[in-house]
Amino acid sequence: MAQQKLYQVEGVVLGRRNYGEADRVIILLTAGGRLALLAKGIRKPHSRKAGHLELFSRSKVLISRVTNFWDIISQAEVLTTRPGIQADFQRGTYARYVGELALRFFEQEANETLYTLVDSTLTLLENAEKPERVVCWYEQHLLALAGFRPEWRHCVGFREGQPCQEELHPRPGDQRPYGSAPEQGGALCPDCLAAGQPSGLVSRLSPSALSWLQAFQEREYSQLAEFDFPSKTATELRRVMKRYISYHLEWQPRTLRALNMHCFSILRSSPGE
Amino acid sequence: MKNVAIPPAVTRLIETFSELPGIGPKTASRLTFYHLRGKSELALSLAKELQNLVEKTRFCSICYNVTEEDPCPICSDESRDKKVLCVVAEPLDLLALERTEQYTGSYHVLHGALAPLEGIFAEDLRIKELEARLRKGGVEEVILATNPTSEGDYTAAYLLTRLKPLGVRITRLGRGLPMGGDLEYADAVTLTRALEARQEL
Numbered sequence: 443m444a445q446q447k448l449y450q451v452e453g454v455v456l457g458r459r460n461y462g463e464a465d466r467v468i469i470l471l472t473a474g475g476r477l478a479l480l481a482k483g484i485r486k487p488h489s490r491k492a493g494h495l496e497l498f499s500r501s502k503v504l505i506s507r508v509t510n511f512w513d514i515i516s517q518a519e520v521l522t523t524r525p526g527i528q529a530d531f532q533r534g535t536y537a538r539y540v541g542e543l544a545l546r547f548f549e550q551e552a553n554e555t556l557y558t559l560v561d562s563t564l565t566l567l568e569n570a571e572k573p574e575r576v577v578c579w580y581e582q583h584l585l586a587l588a589g590f591r592p593e594w595r596h597c598v599g600f601r602e603g604q605p606c607q608e609e610l611h612p613r614p615g616d617q618r619p620y621g622s623a624p625e626q627g628g629a630l631c632p633d634c635l636a637a638g639q640p641s642g643l644v645s646r647l648s649p650s651a652l653s654w655l656q657a658f659q660e661r662e663y664s665q666l667a668e669f670d671f672p673s674k675t676a677t678e679l680r681r682v683m684k685r686y687i688s689y690h691l692e693w694q695p696r697t698l699r700a701l702n703m704h705c706f707s708i709l710r711s712s713p714g715e
Numbered sequence: 716m717k718n719v720a721i722p723p724a725v726t727r728l729i730e731t732f733s734e735l736p737g738i739g740p741k742t743a744s745r746l747t748f749y750h751l752r753g754k755s756e757l758a759l760s761l762a763k764e765l766q767n768l769v770e771k772t773r774f775c776s777i778c779y780n781v782t783e784e785d786p787c788p789i790c791s792d793e794s795r796d797k798k799v800l801c802v803v804a805e806p807l808d809l810l811a812l813e814r815t816e817q818y819t820g821s822y823h824v825l826h827g828a829l830a831p832l833e834g835i836f837a838e839d840l841r842i843k844e845l846e847a848r849l850r851k852g853g854v855e856e857v858i859l860a861t862n863p864t865s866e867g868d869y870t871a872a873y874l875l876t877r878l879k880p881l882g883v884r885i886t887r888l889g890r891g892l893p894m895g896g897d898l899e900y901a902d903a904v905t906l907t908r909a910l911e912a913r914q915e916l
Binding site: 457458459462463469487488490492493494496498520521525530533534535538541542569652696697699700 | 900904
């Protein structure tokens with residue numbers, strides 16, 4: 443069957459890079475998969491498409507199919523602009539992280555759930571009071587979607603050759619820490635953590651951090667928004683999830699570096715404020 | 716495949732040309748053969764100018780613009796307002812601003828915009844140097860003139876967090892409808908900004 447020469451899609455712009463004199467390659471995430479498209483003349487001030495294809499905006503685009511070349515964007519109309527992300531460095535960095543994870547964990551396959559997840563996360567990021575909580579929630583759902591769902595509810599440790607599988611119910615008063623084991627893909631109960639071989643990959647997990655991980659995985663974001671999310675827990679989760687994600691991705695997400703640097707500069711400047 | 720019919724000097728020039736951005740093997744061959752057939756003065760003057768470019772130009776130690784003398788003519792010009800500092804991403808942006816003949820302050824060139832996905836971080840830009848320059852004092856206003864794109868806005872947002880504690884006035888270039896543009900094709904963000912910044916006639 444001959445393919446149509448013109449087609450229309452709706453998607454979120456997750457990446458762009460300059461191409462040639464005044465063109466740009468746009469990476470568009472759509473429900474039907476990821477597309478790399480060429481937007482001609484978009485860097486000129488007169489471009490009719492320029493404002494409609496900014497990073498993280500959700501746009502409707504009309505594309506001409508070109509054989510043996512990039513498909514070219516002929517028209518674009520922005521549906522959601524997300525200026526809140528553009529104007530704030532922290533939210534902007536988190537949004538880049540959201541996009542990077544989606545592009546790294548997934549290839550070009552069609553995945554409507556991924557599209558909805560990324561789009562709704564970006565909307566939440568723009569408005570949520572605590573963007574770091576949105577990112578933690580997103581990480582758990584993205585990992586599940588990509589087939590790397592961590593097991594936070596049952597212990598994944600082995601004792602005397604037998605799987606432990608103890609159901610974990612962390613309480614704030616728990617005296618002993620739990621553990622996170624990226625290699626086994628989940629949480630360790632205090633006994634398995636204590637009994638296990640010390641490994642560079644296993645990290646300690648406070649009861650509060652573990653219960654947040656369970657909640658992020660099992661609940662919708664709206665159900666969590668009212669609870670207090672201490673910055674100490676946020677920092678701990680950042681560290682634990684960084685290790686988990688880079689282990690399974692076999693690659694260190696780049697945007698995380700900007701994130702860490704930013705947190706560092708906030709720490710540095712906070713005493714004076 | 717190596718073509719023995721073409722002398723090595725020609726092949727080498729074709730290869731060198733094709734390393735330039737936006738020039739493919741065909742264009743490189745065309746340029747090479749143009750120089751082969753064309754006037755030899757042009758080729759020689761091109762060679763001389765390229766050599767001058769490499770040997771004589773450097774970055775100004777104050778604003779990091781490309782210059783032949785250090786400090787650059789703009790930084791050493793006494794008539795320019797040193798209290799206002801315009802931060803641009805690239806030397807070409809500085810040239811664009813100079814063409815307006817409206818701006819009389821000084822500049823600071825960052826040499827890029829933040830793009831963590833492409834591996835460009837704050838330490839790769841001349842931000843530390845900008846901070847040091849502001850710490851020295853004398854600057855009252857910093858104009859953030861990075862591009863009105865996601866990358867430019869992101870860089871400006873980062874600069875704001877870094878420079879705010881230094882207590883200078885920080886402004887961003889205005890944004891609105893381009894000359895010769897069409898209202899029908901303007902996006903919502905641009906139109907909103909244009910409405911906010913409307914002026915009485």
